[in-house]
Amino acid sequence: MDDFKALVVDKKDEKMSMEVKHIGLSDLSEGEVTISVAYSSVNYKDGMVAVKGDLAETLPLVPGIDLAGTVIASEDDRFQEGDPVIATSYFIGTRHTGGFSEVARIPSEWVVPLPDGLTFEESMKLGTAGFTAALAIQRLEENELTPGSGKILVDGASGGVGSLAINMLYDRDYDVVASTGRTEEASYLKSLGASKVIHRDQVTDFRGKATRTRQWAAAIDPVGGKTLQYILSSLDYGGSVATCGLAGGIEVETTVLPFISRGINWLGIDSVKYPMEKRIKVWQRLADDMKPSALETDISHEISLDELPDTLHSILQGEIRGRIIVKM
Ligand SMILES: NC(=O)c1ccc[n+]([C@@H]2O[C@H](COP(=O)([O-])OP(=O)(O)OC[C@H]3O[C@@H](n4cnc5c(N)ncnc54)[C@H](OP(=O)(O)O)[C@@H]3O)[C@@H](O)[C@H]2O)c1
16 A cells, blocks of 8 residues: 555645645654554644644654544554554654554554444544543542532533533543533533533633632633643632643642642643553543433534544634544
């Protein structure tokens, strides 16, 4: 198979370019497992790589941090031709050619067998966003969160991590408040399970207050910046925030006060280098007890490789609702 389609990003005269091209195996990074890609998905990080060149460690590059498909060749006995697999994160789509391609070649230590109970399509509706939402919920529950603890705030609610986190929490009987800059998406967010939808300005720290009224047993935060500042100042006693992202900024000003007077927990979530042994277990949970009910609904929509350039621009503008999967 030496002629297949892929999205290739490059930089010429300081300007990023994106083009769907015919390429061959020699254009792919080295790896033991060659995969016929069935689906990929679009994450915020893909926008940063493809549109801005941020996080792209080499160019030209086939981006796409997520992929699912069938093994067509393997130099590692753990994988055989015909095996269904998933590969997400590590250096896929940043340093190593990634999932926006009909064929991918991936180091075997980054490849996860597709768990029983998930189709290729479902695994990419989840993708890194769903994996990250699951990690965040797992981490909060390890920190004693239960459905009886109180309200959970999910911000960046209309995005991929946010939408999936809301629905996964709802399915686990949590009371979820969704914050969004797009209140016109309120009925969508309620359909995922949010009991209340608020505007993001209501959870943005415009005044630099160290503590304010205690409101949340926990929060899942893909936004960061002043939203995270607000959350740290408004968590309930012993509450936890799972920090996942930076869509609203990376700088956070806080003080020790909520930590020493309320015993709050600030938990970091990293999907990229999450160890393989534990990664396989999280994917199995996503097929079993954490599979979001909304995978059956309109939480995602499907595009082709040719539609990727526009979509990659849109995700950086905060214009994508839920998840986008790419059918090869
Ligand atoms: N830690 C990890 O391992 C990990 C894994 C996956 C993703 N992430 C990070 O998590 C974040 C979300 O990823 P995603 O794939 O879910 O992206 P996404 O689908 O684009 O969702 C991000 C959401 O954040 C909100 N938002 C966007 N710009 C904002 C701004 N300037 N201020 C406040 N809110 C803003 C928007 O939601 P509303 O319109 O509803 O407000 C947007 O839909 C990204 O920063 C990504 O890099 C990290």
